[in-house]
Amino acid sequence: MKKPARLTLIFAAVLAVFVFLLAETVVVKIKTTSLRRDPKFTAPIVAAIKAGDALEKLEARDGWVKVKTKAGVVGWLHSTAVEAKKLDLLAMDKTMKTQASAGEVALAAKGFNKQVEDKYRAGNAAADFAAVDALEKAKPTPAEVEAFMKEGKLGEFGDSR
Amino acid sequence: MTARVRALASIAIAVSLSFSGCQAVKQGAADLIASTGKVSQKDAQAIVQTAEVLRSTFADITEEEEYYIGRATAALILAKYKPYRNAAVNAYVNTMGTAVSYYSDRPEVYAGYHFLVLDTDEVNAMAAPGGFIFVTKGLVKRCGDEEALAAILAHEIGHVAARHGLQSIKKSRLIDAFKVIGNEASQRLDSEELTKITGIFEGVLGDVVETLVERGYDRKFEYEADKLGLTFAVRTGYAPGGLAEFLKSMEENRPSGPASGWFKTHPSPADRLARVKTETAALGAAPAKLDVRTARFAQAVKNLR
Numbered sequence: 001m002k003k004p005a006r007l008t009l010i011f012a013a014v015l016a017v018f019v020f021l022l023a024e025t026v027v028v029k030i031k032t033t034s035l036r037r038d039p040k041f042t043a044p045i046v047a048a049i050k051a052g053d054a055l056e057k058l059e060a061r062d063g064w065v066k067v068k069t070k071a072g073v074v075g076w077l078h079s080t081a082v083e084a085k086k087l088d089l090l091a092m093d094k095t096m097k098t099q100a101s102a103g104e105v106a107l108a109a110k111g112f113n114k115q116v117e118d119k120y121r122a123g124n125a126a127a128d129f130a131a132v133d134a135l136e137k138a139k140p141t142p143a144e145v146e147a148f149m150k151e152g153k154l155g156e157f158g159d160s161r
Numbered sequence: 162m163t164a165r166v167r168a169l170a171s172i173a174i175a176v177s178l179s180f181s182g183c184q185a186v187k188q189g190a191a192d193l194i195a196s197t198g199k200v201s202q203k204d205a206q207a208i209v210q211t212a213e214v215l216r217s218t219f220a221d222i223t224e225e226e227e228y229y230i231g232r233a234t235a236a237l238i239l240a241k242y243k244p245y246r247n248a249a250v251n252a253y254v255n256t257m258g259t260a261v262s263y264y265s266d267r268p269e270v271y272a273g274y275h276f277l278v279l280d281t282d283e284v285n286a287m288a289a290p291g292g293f294i295f296v297t298k299g300l301v302k303r304c305g306d307e308e309a310l311a312a313i314l315a316h317e318i319g320h321v322a323a324r325h326g327l328q329s330i331k332k333s334r335l336i337d338a339f340k341v342i343g344n345e346a347s348q349r350l351d352s353e354e355l356t357k358i359t360g361i362f363e364g365v366l367g368d369v370v371e372t373l374v375e376r377g378y379d380r381k382f383e384y385e386a387d388k389l390g391l392t393f394a395v396r397t398g399y400a401p402g403g404l405a406e407f408l409k410s411m412e413e414n415r416p417s418g419p420a421s422g423w424f425k426t427h428p429s430p431a432d433r434l435a436r437v438k439t440e441t442a443a444l445g446a447a448p449a450k451l452d453v454r455t456a457r458f459a460q461a462v463k464n465l466r
Contacts, residue, residue, distance in 0.1 A: 029224045030271045041263040051225070051271075081269035110342045110350055112226040112362055119359040120233060120366075127236035131244055135235070135275045135293070140256040145263070148256045152307070152454045154398035155264065 024057040026067060026082035034142075035075030039064035042146050042156060046075040054085060216339045219327040224291075227327060228271035230365060231291025234326070235275075237370050238287060238295060242279035245298050251278055253461040257307070258294060258314040264396035265315070266389070267322035274321070276314065284411070285423045287373045288317040290326035300423070302465055303414075305406055307458035308450055312394050312403030319389030325382045329372035334364050377426030387433055391440055400450040401441045408434045 032050045036043040039061055047069055049055070055067035058074065065082065068074045121129055140148075150157045222230070245251065258276035262268050274292040279285075282299040289295075294317045296310075304310040320326065338361045341354050350358060372378060378386075387404065395401050411423070412430040427433075441447075 030269050031225075031228070032272075033269055041268065078269050080267050110354075111223060112229045112338070112358070112365070114229070115350065115355065116359050116362050117229050117233060119355055120362055123359075124363075126240045127233060128239040129232070129236045131239040132232050132235045132293070135239075135244070135277050136272060138251065138255060138277075139273060139275065140252065140259055144252075145256055145259050149260050149398075151457065152398075153451055154260060158398040158448060 025085045026055050026057050026065060027085040028053040028055065028077075028081060029083045030081050033077060033081050035067070035069065035073060035077055037075060039066070039076040040156065041078075041142070042149070043076070045142070047071075047073045049077070055082065216343065217336055218332065219324060219330060219335065221339070222324075222327055222335070224271040227324070228291040230327070230362075230369065231289045231293050233362070233366050234289035234369050234373070235293035235295075237366060238279075238289065238293075238374065241374065242281050242295070242297070245278040245280040247278070247464065250301070250461055250465065251276075253457075254278055254296065254301070254310070254314070257311055258318070261311055261315050261393055261397045261399075262292070262318055265318045265322050265393045267318075270321065274318070283422045285426070286313050286317055288320040288326065289373065290321065290324070290369065292318075292321050294318070294321070298465060301462055303407065303410055304458075304462075305410065306403070306450070307454040308394075308400050308403035309407040310403075310458065311397065311399045312390060312407060315394040315397070315399075316386045316390030316404065318393055319386035320378070320382070322389060322393075323382070323385055325378055325386065326369050326373065328382070329378070330365050330368045334361050334368070337361050338365070373426075375426070380428045383428050383433070384436060387437055388440055391437065391444070395444060395447050398448045399454075401444055401447045402450070405434060405437050405441065408437065 028049050028051055030051060032048065034045040035047040035049055037046050038044075049069065053069070055069055055077075057065055057067055059066035060079070063079050064076050065079050066074065066076050067082075117129075121127065149155045153159055255276040259274055262274045270292040272291070274294065276294045276296070278301060279295050279297045281297045282302075283297050284299040284303050286296045286300055287294070294314065296313060296317075300313065301310060304313065338358060341350075341358050341361070377383075391401060391404060394403060408430040412434065415424065415430070
């Protein structure tokens with residue numbers, strides 16, 4: 001291959017990388033959360049989403065992002081629930097995609113996780129994980145939080161807003 | 162595309178991915194580099210490992226890892242202090258805290274925020290990483306109204322939002338942990354790795370619990386949490402005087418003798434008060450205290466024993 005052609009190809013490859021980096025996909029980084037109709041926690045829920053879900057970012061406003069799910073549902077979620085995903089470019093090659101997915105699995109399976117907690121619990125009977133489980137279950141519902149805010153004239157229900 | 166161009170492009174992509182801070186692609190990146198046939202698998206691993214040095218500080222701890230550190234920290238706190246068995250008070254505190262978390266800089270944490278009252282007359286509040294927040298019965302009794310309790314919860318949310326708990330972990334432990342985690346191509350920890358990482362996990366918990374329960378945070382973190390808490394509480398719609406009222410009450414009731422509990426783990430109330438006053442003045446217009454909130458606070462705490 002002649003040199004100019006090779007340079008063009010390298011340039012094209014670099015350009016492709018940038019284009020794919022710009023394609024805005026965000027990935028959910030928290031266990032579960034809700035997609036909402038409007039950019040606020042009291043807005044109606046339009047979809048449930050979970051860790052690892054890839055969403056197409058459409059718009060950003062005041063710490064919230066408007067996204068579209070794979071199923072085509074559009075809604076808002078707080079920006080702290082997602083991280084920018086630069087993996088998108090891997091979709092350019094099916095093989096690469098598969099390998100990256102395997103890598104993701106490997107790392108998710110190797111941090112401080114359930115497996116490590118179980119091993120720790122086995123050697124530390126005094127740590128009261130049952131009480132922690134109970135605490136996690138005692139979470140107030142969005143409706144309860146909204147009623148609390150309404151009654152106390154808090155957030156969007158405040159007089160000055 | 163020629164093989165050489167493909168190789169160059171692949172390496173460029175793989176290395177840029179590794180340096181992007183995204184932890185999910187290390188092995189994929191190594192395979193990708195090696196798959197070009199221009200670099201051996203061993204060298205490919207080395208390229209990725211070099212990039213991986215980036216995962217070395219508290220900031221590289223994932224949301225999920227923070228959650229598991231937080232769960233175990235909470236389990237150790239709950240081994241020392243029992244939950245206060247009063248569903249109404251706990252629901253009140255949990256709901257209020259959740260409302261304030263909505264208006265914080267970090268409303269979404271891996272498994273959401275959780276708030277619980279501990280059954281002790283000691284006055285204290287603690288925030289484990291990942292959003293497990295504890296206030297003692299003694300502290301709730303010391304609060305004069307909902308604005309004060311909301312201010313305390315907002316301060317604790319500030320610690321979580323700024324990841325102060327994770328910053329109490331010794332750096333060397335994280336470097337060790339990331340070495341084990343990032344090691345080799347295996348999909349899961351083998352039993353030797355699991356033992357190693359669990360040992361490091363225990364050390365991590367020791368660092369965090371000692372800081373939360375015994376030693377307290379660095380002063381600068383407390384001041385930062387005060388500032389963040391004030392911002393979050395006011396954003397939620399609370400009058401800004403809550404924390405100042407609480408600190409005044411603590412100063413007036415300071416026990417004689419060596420500092421213990423809250424007095425040991427926090428800077429002096431007078432010191433914090435001065436800063437909080439300045440920060441409050443800088444806010445300008447802010448919400449006013451409301452009778453409806455003070456009344457429901459009195460109702461919620463009237464049966465506190």
